[in-house]
Amino acid sequence: MTDHTGILKEIKSFLVISRAKIQLGTPPHPLLGLILGAASITQLFSSITLIYISLYFLLITFACNINCLYDVKIDEKYKEHMSSAVKNLGKEKIKGIIILEAIAIIVLISVLFFRGFVITALLSLSGLGFGFIYSAEPVRVKRRGVLSPFPVLIGLYILPVLGGWFIFRDVLTLYIVVFCVGYALLNEGITLVNTCEDYKEDMEEGITTWAHIFNMKRTMRVAFIFTTLGGLLAVIGVMMKPILTGWTFYNIHSSILFIGMGIVNTIAILKIGGDIYDAGSKDDLQKSCKKAAKNMPQWFISSRYPLLMMAVLLLLAL
Structure with missing residues (x-):
């Protein structure tokens, strides 16, 4: 036992x-x-x-x-x-x-x-x-x-x-390049919230991050820009695929779902960006960043999986 x-x-x-x-x-x-x-x-x-x-x-x-x-x-x-x-x-x-x-x-x-x-x-x-x-x-x-x-x-x-x-x-094609740039910025933007969250702890351990070099407020602004711009680029990258490849949408239901998921994903990304911007606007940044960082798992899931669904629906629709 x-x-x-x-x-x-x-x-x-x-x-x-x-x-x-x-x-x-x-x-x-x-x-x-x-x-x-x-x-x-x-x-x-x-x-x-x-x-x-x-x-x-x-x-x-x-x-x-x-x-x-x-x-x-x-x-x-x-x-x-x-x-x-x-x-x-x-x-x-x-x-x-x-x-x-x-x-x-x-x-x-x-x-x-x-x-x-x-x-x-x-x-x-x-x-x-x-x-x-x-x-x-x-x-x-x-x-x-x-x-x-x-x-x-x-x-x-x-x-x-x-x-x-x-x-x-x-x-490589143009749409995968656009997607990869956007996807990397989106995820790194959210990750920078964790960088700011660990500001004090990292400093005490001799670890230097962007939050120490650029200060927490600027880093949170960069996080907002990366997340919002990157997320929109990622959505655009997926939507560019049928346009640049000249594919025709044969499955109307999947096509509608694909476009709808793109709209939902865009709204989710703007919401995440807004939350990050708000967290970076507080007076007590250490406290607000720690609070915001608790949302990171939810942010990752709500931004990544809709993109995945868009990609799947695109294959089903073409």
């Missing part, structure tokens, strides 16, 4: 250091690239699609595990549930898990490479590198000021989308 309880506790701790709850909002990253790149819905039902999605989740879990391992001292002060999970598993066991994850990632990347998906394999390998250097010493980009957001912006918000795209396509 004790062993059974211990195993369950370790599984729970692993889910904590893998940020399982946050990962619930991330499936749109690889799926959007796959769906926007596919010519038909049937193309998505293939072994290579499953391999790529599995690779994505291994990569994000790898990055989360490394982050928790190197942030354990900070988490002891500010995120006790994270540090407790690390202590419960033990640093050596976590290192072993990370090594196994890295091996599995390399194996799947090799499968992609030798099956001819070279660009996707190289993008995934880059994602592995970004996941490592963001948190791990001695590089630890997350504490290096101006550079701090870029591993997440590129490694999490751009590369998974492009990796999925190149499963089905050989070259």
Whole structure:
């Protein structure tokens, strides 16, 4: 009974250091690239699609595990549930898990490479590198000021989308470029709220972020601009696909739903942008940012999944 309880506790701790709850909002990253790149819905039902999605989740879990391992001292002060999970598993066991994850990632990347998906394999390998250097010493980009957001912006918000795209396509098109730029800005804008939320804690630990360089108010204004402009660009990018490819809408019901979802998504993005702007306008920014950051999971889900639905409806309508 004790062993059974211990195993369950370790599984729970692993889910904590893998940020399982946050990962619930991330499936749109690889799926959007796959769906926007596919010519038909049937193309998505293939072994290579499953391999790529599995690779994505291994990569994000790898990055989360490394982050928790190197942030354990900070988490002891500010995120006790994270540090407790690390202590419960033990640093050596976590290192072993990370090594196994890295091996599995390399194996799947090799499968992609030798099956001819070279660009996707190289993008995934880059994602592995970004996941490592963001948190791990001695590089630890997350504490290096101006550079701090870029591993997440590129490694999490751009590369998974492009990796999925190149499963089905050989070259970039205008609409996927517009979408990727918008999608990255949208997600980074929301992420900057978390950067401002951790202003004091990061400063005490010697971590320099945009909030310290540009101050919290300016960073929250940048967050508002990124979120609003990026979100609108992402919606436009999806809507550009049928226009630029000359496709005809055959399914009228899916077409109406597609346009309706675009309107709903636009309203949601403007609402999120407004909330971020309001949070950045308060006198006590530390307090308002911490309060606003509690909405981040909801913001991510309400902005990403409607975009995913738009992409799915587009495939069904054409």
